[in-house]
Amino acid sequence: MxxxxxxxxxxxxxxxxxxxxxxxxxxxxxxxxxxxxxxxxxxxxxxxxxxxxxxxxxxxxxxxxxxxxxxxxxxxxxxxxxxxxxxxxxxxxxxxxxxxxxxxxxxxxxxxxxxxxxxxxxxxxxxxxxxxxxxxxxxxxxxxxxxxxxxxxxxxxxxxxxxxxxxGEKGYFDTRLIYVAEEGPKTKRIKKLAIMDQDGFNTKYLTLGNELVLTPRFNPANQMVTYLSYFKNLPRVYLLDIETGVQEVVGDFPGMTFAPRFSPDGKKIIMSFAKDGNSDIYTMDLESRIVEKITNHPSIDTSPSYSPDGKYICFNSDRSGYQQIYVMKSDGSQVKRISFGNGLYGTPVWSPRGDLIAFTKLHKGKFYIGVMRVDGSGERLLTENYYQEAPSWSPNGRVLIFYRETKSDSEGKGFSAKLWSIDLTGYNERMVNTETDASDPSWSSLLSD
Amino acid sequence: MIFNKILKNSLVVIFAGLLLSACATKKVSNQIQGDVYTGKDTIEYLASGVPDRVFFATNESVLTTASRETLRKQAAWLRKNSKINVVLEGHADERGTREYNLALGERRANAAKDYLMTYGISGNRISVISYGKERPVDSGSNPLAWSKNRRSVTVKAN
The missing domain is CATH 3.40.50.10070 (TolB, N-terminal domain)
Structure with a gap:
């Protein structure tokens, strides 16, 4: 007492x-x-x-x-x-x-x-x-x-x-994360697709680790995932039905396809296709199987992400000489560069609210996660670190999840890859628990909405 | 001896001129010149005197003088061994975003492929794969390790 x-x-x-x-x-x-x-x-x-x-x-x-x-x-x-x-x-x-x-x-x-x-x-x-x-x-x-x-x-x-x-805003707790679970030394890293609740519980592995897998992303209804797999040593974009486990290659491209995402209506996959040293952005309609070429430029065009209304696409291109962020209409017209700060910009991803684009920035040997308005104004850097990239938005557009890697010594010791989240305000940075090392997180929408 | 030194120095100048990013980087060790790995540690040989790989500067896919020399040796070897096909594996270092690095690895391997083709090797005998930053050869986080990892490796396919 x-x-x-x-x-x-x-x-x-x-x-x-x-x-x-x-x-x-x-x-x-x-x-x-x-x-x-x-x-x-x-x-x-x-x-x-x-x-x-x-x-x-x-x-x-x-x-x-x-x-x-x-x-x-x-x-x-x-x-x-x-x-x-x-x-x-x-x-x-x-x-x-x-x-x-x-x-x-x-x-x-x-x-x-x-x-x-x-x-x-x-x-x-x-x-x-x-x-x-x-x-x-x-x-x-x-x-x-x-x-x-x-x-x-x-x-x-x-x-x-x-x-x-x-x-006064929707929550983001009844959600799941899909990510890449990592194990083993850097030179022979084993990677599997993993899915878990937003708080790190109920982890399930969707692939066995026999082939390299990267960059999984949910469809808007959260039952499908698109990702890159090196199955049979042919890097291609795949589509996986989480419930049935059925997988298929997306399209019939004579070369590497990568950086896939769904359109906001879930009907198309947008991705890069690399051929003869040039990567351009394509879409494929999942029902009609019609493939459309969206960008046509002799530079690298990758990391496409639709605006929530589907009318625009932000993407990453080095057409200016170095990696920068561009916005265009979803038919590929009216391409406009929006990043003009010092350094390189990559992995643009449109906020579910439509007003911001999150990105990775590399400047003077440091990596930043930041946001800017869709016209490129109002750039704000939320977090600085040795290495971090690939932000993904919570469904309410309030929190970003990304992955962070630590520096290793000359033998490769000290290396780790973990998921981290940060509030849009730049506060409340915290590590997200995962059973193994982890990278390439993608946030689902609300499961019960 | 003096002639050798002059030759070396002038090569450095040529490298610096070739590479846009050279001015931003310092010589980290005698195994890196103008941001490109010049050592022999990781190199394997397709045949005696035929190195299997070429190296690149950060964010670049331009072939250096040394790379072109290596690729000419590979082309000569491929001409002599007309039944051998090769895979060119393009790689990037860990200091870049994953998706861009996949594209960059593909661009590097294709730079090597184009050069082999100009020396008479049929494109049908060459396939290309990019691993981006997924398969480093050196797991260190330092400029020397990164320079070894920015590479295109020619591997026998059959």
Whole structure:
């Protein structure tokens, strides 16, 4: 008891009071300088449900497990500061009925999430509420049902709803990442396609590592992936159905095809085709199989990415002598260079909101991830490092994920490749957990939208 | 001796003139000149006196004087061994974005292919593959390692 009191005092001293009027709001445009203190009460599970979940999922406390997923998501966003559960005074079941707001404001929580999980007809039913502690009001109440093995997704969906209610923008937590899992020495690196939840759980490997694979990207519906494979030592763009595992080569090109992405309607693949030392951009319609040549220039044209309305394409070209970013209409007309800063620019990728293009920049031996407006103005560099590239946007256009490599010594020791994410504001840079080394991440859209 | 020195120096000047990026880079060791690897460490031989690879400056696919000499030797060897086909494997160093490097490796291998063809080797006997930065020969993160990795390697295909 004495310990608890001391602990409370400590909490109070650390979290300085922040008085707000009216309903709470989280400002996501200014970074995470002042994350919102939020209490995520473990979801209540009555005894019989608890027993059933323990039997089917082999999880001791499903309510705590789901709330941990929520808490971890909120924390990783950088916008929220989930409070330690040891300090909670009210029991989950009572808090869910009617929180005693004084108890929660005492530990400086501004928002509170409560809920209950039930086992009903072999399904998992969850009900949760979001409370404004200072105003003493319920902000949101929702319930949904799913199969028990989807319990982590339940946590992600709750986070998305809370994030949307408090920031006014869609969340990005019920999403997956596809990436390249890497192992072995640099000279004989083994690479596999891997897919995992946004928070690093439920990793599955889609290829065995027999051939080199690179740059996987989701289609808008998240069931297909396009990527580059060196199957039979012929580097070609492939299409993979994630559910069925069926793969096919995209098109019938007499040479290397690479740098694939889907069009925003998912009907076309856009990619580069290299022939006789010249790479140009092509599209192939997946239904009609019609191939169109989009650029026609004796330089390297690669890394194409559509605007979300499908009307424009940004891409990488060295037609000026060095790698720069260009924008053109989707038929290849009106090509315009947009990058004019010092250094080289690569891997342009159009934001899902349409207003920004993220890129990799190489300048004076350093690599940067940055963003610029689609006319090239307003360039902002978010992060600088020894080596990093290939940003991919979260579906709400608020976070970028990319990969970063470390320097190795002359024997190749010290080398690693990891996924990192950073907020569009340049704050909240963090490593994303992966089972192996990882590169070429691509973010899915929201799975339950 | 003095003549040799003059010759060496003038070669350096020629290199510097050939390569746009030469002015930006310093001589890192005596195995790199004008940003291009000139050592022998990684080289293998297709036949006695026929080196298997040529090297490039950063972001470049221009063949140096030494590269052209190597490729002329390869062409002579290919003419003598008319049943041998080759694959030219183009590579880039690790200091560039993956997709661009794939294109750059392809461009480098094709620069070597074009040169072999001007010396009478049929394009049918030569295929090209780019590995971008995926298959370095030296895993170090230093200018010497990078210079060894910017290469086009001629490999027997049969």
């Amino acid at each position: 004495r310990f608890t009191i001391k602990y409370l005092i400590f909490i109070i001293m650390v979290f300085t009071p922040n008085i707000t009027f009216g309903l709470i709001e989280v400002d996501i445009t200014r970074g995470n300088l002042n994350p919102l203190p939020i209490a995520v009460s473990p979801l209540f599970v009555e005894e019989q449900s608890a027993k059933n979940f323990e039997k089917t999922l082999e999880i001791e406390n499903i309510g705590s497990s789901i709330s941990n997923v929520v808490e971890n998501n909120l924390k990783s966003s950088g916008l929220f500061n989930p409070l330690k559960k040891e300090a909670f005074l009210q029991k989950p079941e009572i808090a869910h009925l009617k929180p005693r707001f004084e108890d929660w404001s005492l530990i400086k929580a501004q928002a509170l999430i409560t809920g209950e999980v039930k086992y009903e007809n072999e399904k998992l039913r969850v009900e949760f509420r979001l409370w404004d502690v200072l105003a003493g009001k319920e902000m949101m109440a929702l319930a949904f049902t799913t199969v028990p093995k989807n319990w982590r997704r339940v946590g992600h969906i709750i986070t998305d709803k809370v994030y949307e209610r408090l920031t």
